[in-house]
Amino acid sequence: MQSFTEENYLKIIYHLSVNNDQAVQTNAIAEKMQTKAASVTDMIKKLADKKLVLYKKYQGVHLTETGKQAAINIVRKHRLWEVFLVEKLNFKWDEVHDIAEELEHINSAELVERLDEFLSFPKNDPHGDPIPDKHGKFDAVPFTRLSKLKTGEKGLIMGVSEHSSAFLKHLEKLGLTLGKTLTLTTITDFDGSVEIIVEDKKISVTREVAKHILIRI
Amino acid sequence: MQSFTEENYLKIIYHLSVNNDQAVQTNAIAEKMQTKAASVTDMIKKLADKKLVLYKKYQGVHLTETGKQAAINIVRKHRLWEVFLVEKLNFKWDEVHDIAEELEHINSAELVERLDEFLSFPKNDPHGDPIPDKHGKFDAVPFTRLSKLKTGEKGLIMGVSEHSSAFLKHLEKLGLTLGKTLTLTTITDFDGSVEIIVEDKKISVTREVAKHILIRI
DNA sequence: TTATTTTTTTAGATTTGTCTAAATATATAG
DNA sequence: CTATATATTTAGACAAATCTAAAAAAATAA
Incomplete structure (x- = not known):
């Protein structure tokens, strides 16, 4: 069994490596963990001793x-806990991250399986991210981003790649929630912002925001 | 905010003092915390600094x-978490303690209030213990113990004063669960064991077990 | 390919919660 | 009321996770 802290390191290393097979750098971990590179080196050694990571000095993990x-x-x-919080306790999608950060460390395999069943084996969390099954398997559904759509293209919002409360609240206010269908009408050359139509309403979205909206065409 | 460990000390001191207004002794805390008296002294000082306990050297807290x-x-x-585990996730009453020991440290007032509402504001947990409301208030329903009943007296099982899995499983097997009505038929002088009738079945219960069955007459 | 910058590691210190062993206070027994 | 036993505290040490400052390696630029 890992400590709370070790679990957070593992999770962060996972998130940093899932989209590219590169070794994960000490500094990148330090930034995500809100700690210093020296502390990361120490912890990496510990995780390497436990055979949870492969580590070569100066080469990342x-x-x-x-x-x-x-x-x-x-x-x-x-x-799973995020689904519980939203579906059963009526939290909003921008309110659940911090609570789930705590709940994710509760140690009981039985609890997780029963929670999964209680929630009817959901495939995705409230932000569209896939939920691994009990064997750790999940489908990586292919996606593009709103910022990559061409004029006239239509798509469905299937996720986000930025999970801050501020960002999620912003999307909520614009009506850009999971499952909504949109059509891109205009791309502004000047700043890369896009005009889209969602539920017959015209909305303008900055390039930065559009980059973090995941689309299934 | 308190640390995980500080919270456990507070909880244990509370349980040790709730039934008698005496100061709680260092050794008693050490036993419950599965630690040494010296460690308890250290922690007590810390809690006293934070004004969570009153402490005079050698006089307990x-x-x-x-x-x-x-x-x-x-x-x-x-x-509340125990109720959730039993009512929603179908755990048995002897399986929930350890998981709730972890869940009780999750820090979110909003979560607790919503969980309470989701469970329809339960008044008691699966072992019959009262659940304090959000202001910390709860009714101390008067009770006696099966071991105190006299021959011929009738009562209703309203709780237990021993929460070990082994004990709870034993009661389950005997059919002695919350809400059951029983009648005491015989008290054995020799060993203090009692014969009772529950749902038309005759059962013998040792004195030690009878002491931990809480009864409302 | 040498110099400079960036990244990573080491060394030594700090904090939290724990421990053992010894010292001290309190309670109990004769 | 003294001796003994029990309970508690102190002193000093340790492990986990962190930090700062300095050293070392790797990457980049001139």
Whole structure:
């Protein structure tokens, strides 16, 4: 069993490596963990001793298969709890992250399986992220981004790649929530902002925001 | 905000003082915390610095009003989570304690209130213990014990004063669960065991077990 | 390819909660 | 009321996770 802190390191290393197979750098971990590079080096050594990561000095880290499974399990718990908070306790999608950060460390395999069942085995969390099954498997549904759409193209909002409360509240206010269908009408050359139509309403979205809206065409 | 460990100390001091207004002794805390008296002294000093307990050397501790409210809040969370685990996730009453020990430390007032509402504001946990409301208030329903009943007396099982899994499983097997009505037929002088009738079945219960069955006449 | 910048690691210190062993205070027994 | 036993505290140490400052390695630029 890992400590609370070790689990957070594993999760962060996982998130930093899931989109590219590169070794994860000490500084990148330090930034996400809100700590210093020296502390990260210490912890990495500890995780390497436990065979949860592969580590070569100055070369960054990779998760081992064991480490990866541990990380995925934490992600699974985090996302299941988020579903619980939104579906059962009526929290909004921008309110659940911090609470789930705590709940994800509760240690009981039985609890997770029963929660999963109680929630009817959800496939995605309230932000559209996939929920790994009990074996750590999940489908990586292909997606594009609103910022990559061409004029006239239509798509469905299937997720976000930025999870801050401020960002999610902003989307909510614009009516850009999961499952909504949109059509891109205009791309502004000047600043890259896009005009879209959602539920017959015309909305303008900055390029920065559009980059973080995941679309299934 | 208190640390995980501080919260456990507060909770234990609360449980040790709730049934008698005496100061709580260092050794008693050490036993419940599964630690050494020296460690308890250290922690007590820390809690005293934070004004959560009143402490005089060699004289044990009392909770302050602030400390008591903090402790009651942890108890509230523990018992609400137990209700959730039993009512919603179908755990048995002997399976929930350890998981609730972890869940009770989750820090979100909003979460607790919504959980309370989701569970329809339960008054008691799966072992019959009262759940404090959000202001820390709860009714101390008077009770006696099966071991105190006289021959021929009737009563209703309203709780237990021993929460170990082994004990709860034993009661379950005997059919002695919350809400059951029983009649005491015989008290054995020799060993203090009692014969009772529950749902038309005759059962013999040792004195030690009878002591931990709480009865409302 | 040498110099400079960036990244990472080491060394040594700090904090939290714990421990053992020894010292001190309180309670109990004769 | 003294001796003994029990309970508690102090002193000093340790492990986990962190930090700062300095050293070392790797990457980048001139």
